[in-house]
Amino acid sequence: MVLSPDPRPSLRVAVLGCGVVGTEVVRLLTTQADDLAARVGARLELVGVAVRDVDVERDPVVDRALLTADGTTLVEKADVVVEVMGGIEPARSLLLHAIEHGASVVTANKALLAQDGPTLYAAADAAGTDLYFEAAVAGAIPIVRPVRESLAGDHVRRVLGIVNGTTNYVLDRMTTEGLDLDQAVKEAQALGYAEADPTADVEGYDAAAKAAILASLAFHTRVGLDDVHREGITAVTADDVAWAQRTGHVIKLLAIAERGEDADGTSGVQVRVHPALIRADHPLAGVRGAFNAVFVEAEAAGELMFYGRGAGGVPTASAVLGDVVSVARHRVLGGRGPVESSYAALPVLPAAAARTRYQVRLEVADRPGVLAQVASALAEHDVSIEAVRQSPDGDATADPAVAHLVITTHTAPDASLRATVEAVAGLDVVRSIVSVLRVEGA
Amino acid sequence: MVLSPDPRPSLRVAVLGCGVVGTEVVRLLTTQADDLAARVGARLELVGVAVRDVDVERDPVVDRALLTADGTTLVEKADVVVEVMGGIEPARSLLLHAIEHGASVVTANKALLAQDGPTLYAAADAAGTDLYFEAAVAGAIPIVRPVRESLAGDHVRRVLGIVNGTTNYVLDRMTTEGLDLDQAVKEAQALGYAEADPTADVEGYDAAAKAAILASLAFHTRVGLDDVHREGITAVTADDVAWAQRTGHVIKLLAIAERGEDADGTSGVQVRVHPALIRADHPLAGVRGAFNAVFVEAEAAGELMFYGRGAGGVPTASAVLGDVVSVARHRVLGGRGPVESSYAALPVLPAAAARTRYQVRLEVADRPGVLAQVASALAEHDVSIEAVRQSPDGDATADPAVAHLVITTHTAPDASLRATVEAVAGLDVVRSIVSVLRVEGA
């Protein structure tokens, strides 16, 4: 039997990078070719895969003949370029080169977008081509499309995201198994959830890049990596986790972007990454293991949550392919996807402008009148107390002269809280400030 | 000061219907006009609002001069038509008329799409215009866009949705407060969550319409309302809810669409709406009150969940406006959104082809050997038992000769289960089959 040639046009796809994600992108392009053709209205022809080393052994799904170390030449012959290489260079130059050559581009590179997104957005806009990046924020979870398209008729007030699976796994194991941070990180490494050098995850760098991208999309403004206040989870102790549970909370590393006001009334956005307590019945509290979720509060839509796998080669490849289908359809049917929307041009407010509730744990002298002293120190700084709890589980080994005090405040500006904590620390009935954690999602 | 005229083009928007949703659409179009203009690249000019009765008193946000009872003439002068009228006619004819006149259309009308979607899709396709309907499936929750765009490079295996807020509220109150169905429905009515005639919700008609739309999108095929096997919640008792909790589950009304096979090996989709048990630690179990959520299992992406408000004028208007911005941007910048994708043309399998786990509750004679008899009746029909539980909480008022048996099966085809239950009911040691509920989300 002679097969007649497929009458549909075909589009040339180049993949830059063939690691964890790239291999799965190649696999889906190959195994799902017929479905993709039906959905796009054109066959997607893989024309090459750029790697550093063409000789290294790879998954058999990758046709060795397609490998090349010359990404520059490769992008020149593609209609759609998928960048899953990572890092700043050469990813950045290759994407710009692809855009200049009129290719539509799809990238999963959060580091590059958080650092230099506007250059890429502007280049794509000038060339009239698509730049899609669904996989860069929360892996497989559709969040970029919902925020930039579904919510385009609404006003986002706040975004709270669990956008790093490694730290969520670590904190979850600390919560459910009582592990300490080191043990939980080692376990995550053994399972492949954490890198040998876990810095990017545990110090919050990865989450901060995602926070910058999310904030830019949600508030139609530009937020760069340097605008994000960042604290990792390295200071979180098993004790913090246990106390969170005792007070009806769990600790999560949150990426937070919200509208707010400075002390002098300047309206803007505040973007930060830090560990925080959230109520055990908040939808984000149920996000277990290495799963991610983004919780969005919008004026009209109310509360929304998007949940799924934030990493892993296969899930991430799903998001990449969704983008590939969108940009490819535009090439077949005409049209373009959303472009950068930064018209709001909001100032980024310093972390001191953030207003949240706090949980402060103190060791104090165990004698009458101590609580009154601490409470009046807070009142002097206009920080009002929502709840106080005094060392409930008597620890036999503990110093009987020392009591443990857990104070949850009402919403207060970060700056007042800092000043208050300093004042409280200076009281002679106070032995030490054990921890100060924000309480989010109220 | 003389304002210079806005140099941007403007688009004429007509709204059909000014009830719960329509009023909020008009409000957002009015109060958010500047932001919408910035996001669309053109001002959206509201040119008219079609209603049944132009004389009735309305929210002051609606300019009386824009009201008309003549929807037909109105749609002829609009670039974008928003249909939030509901019902089949005249909504259907007005939408077709708008499409023929080249308008882009946005609708929230699940009943119409489930009944006659393909006619509308085909008309929009022929006219080369956009037909968007994000609000028709789960109110404010972005689900249409993620399923038809973000997951376009993946294969959906199963969709489990809590897509009716009224029944979720009712079941939630039965679970948390021990109310019986009637009490919970009355409470929902008093709070405005349920209509005076709650049939469409409690009998699962509303959920069935949404299931048909979701199934069509997820599986690139056509599923109509009549293809959906539908059972409401009216048979769910306080006792069912209590037993669900005792066995670590909650009862939810689920809209389910999944790939499957018939007894003779035909591959297709199975779509159904019915109350079901889900494990208490499943992400859907935490969906409380009137919230909705759609849980998607895809081959590459894995498990995803989309959570938020499935109804209410304000949240629904957010989804409608997101669609308005998308279709308006296409008019300004060129291009078109996704069209119906039904290339897979899968057969819809009967409910008997569904394979799930079951929880069967029986009243049996309280004497030795009964469990053995029941177990062998199941084994004869190839239904294997996962767990058995015998009346754990001795009820003092109960007949001491009667024991309560709760059997959870492994996955079995619906047809075998039905036959098994009949055989078990026929055993003379069995007094009655108290309930048979599916267990989903395994």
Ligand SMILES: NC(=O)c1ccc[n+]([C@@H]2O[C@H](COP(=O)([O-])OP(=O)(O)OC[C@H]3O[C@@H](n4cnc5c(N)ncnc54)[C@H](OP(=O)(O)O)[C@@H]3O)[C@@H](O)[C@H]2O)c1
């Ligand atoms: N992994 C995830 O779960 C995940 C999730 C979401 C987003 N992402 C993003 O996806 C991107 C890729 O991540 P990954 O985990 O797949 O990375 P990876 O496993 O380290 O793979 C990187 C690939 O890029 C190639 N490459 C790197 N530098 C190159 C250069 N200078 N010239 C040519 N090729 C080069 C490598 O070639 P060789 O094979 O020859 O070394 C390798 O094939 C990153 O931006 C990451 O942030 C990853």
Ligand SMILES: NC(=O)c1ccc[n+]([C@@H]2O[C@H](COP(=O)([O-])OP(=O)(O)OC[C@H]3O[C@@H](n4cnc5c(N)ncnc54)[C@H](OP(=O)(O)O)[C@@H]3O)[C@@H](O)[C@H]2O)c1
């Ligand atoms: N309500 C929700 O929470 C929700 C959520 C998701 C989707 N939806 C969908 O949105 C649509 C609208 O729902 P709704 O709750 O806003 O309905 P509604 O409150 O009953 O409003 C219907 C509106 O349409 C007008 N209308 C009805 N029939 C008409 C006719 N023959 N000619 C002219 N105007 C007519 C009515 O005019 P009068 O004002 O003159 O009577 C009224 O303004 C429905 O398809 C519904 O399924 C609703």
